[in-house]
Ligand code: 8DG
Ligand code: MG
């Protein structure tokens with residue numbers, strides 16, 4: 267770009283599933299501050315969605331995940347935030363490689379801490395893209 271014009275960026279967010287629960291953390295960020303969101307981050311140049319998901323989860327929580335699958339894509343425009351932004355977000359589902367791993371808060375400047383929440387009893391307030399998905403009836407769990 268070279269002219270400081272804002273451009274859309276690619277985000278990857280991860281539904282890390284454990285039983286009937288998902289991993290969420292309260293954000294400390296100029297986008298979605300104090301709301302509960304999925305682990306995730308920015309897609310790096312040359313990176314696959316699945317590798318980005320595994321890398322971001324490892325960096326933010328220390329957890330090692332597997333069985334990454336692309337679920338859906340959303341177009342999220344944040345014009346009302348302190349830093350106006352636009353993200354195309356790839357949502358990935360995954361599970362823990364070793365199910366007794368415990369999440370650590372490895373980026374305490376970006377998150378208050380991670381915990382498992384029942385999909386039918388999600389904490390409030392949710393980060394609005396996640397709130398919108400939940401409201402629309404989206405369910406990240408595989409059909410059994
Ligand atoms: P990085 O420097 O580690 O790459 O980035 P990050 O600091 O971890 O980025 P992030 O804000 O966690 O994620 C990038 C963007 O993805 C975020 O600003 C907005 C978008 N995004 C959504 N929904 C979600 C979500 O549920 N979780 C996360 N982490 N990001 C989301 O639209
Ligand atoms: Mg990150």
Ligand code: MG
Pocket residue numbers: 305306307322326
């Ligand atoms: Mg992040």
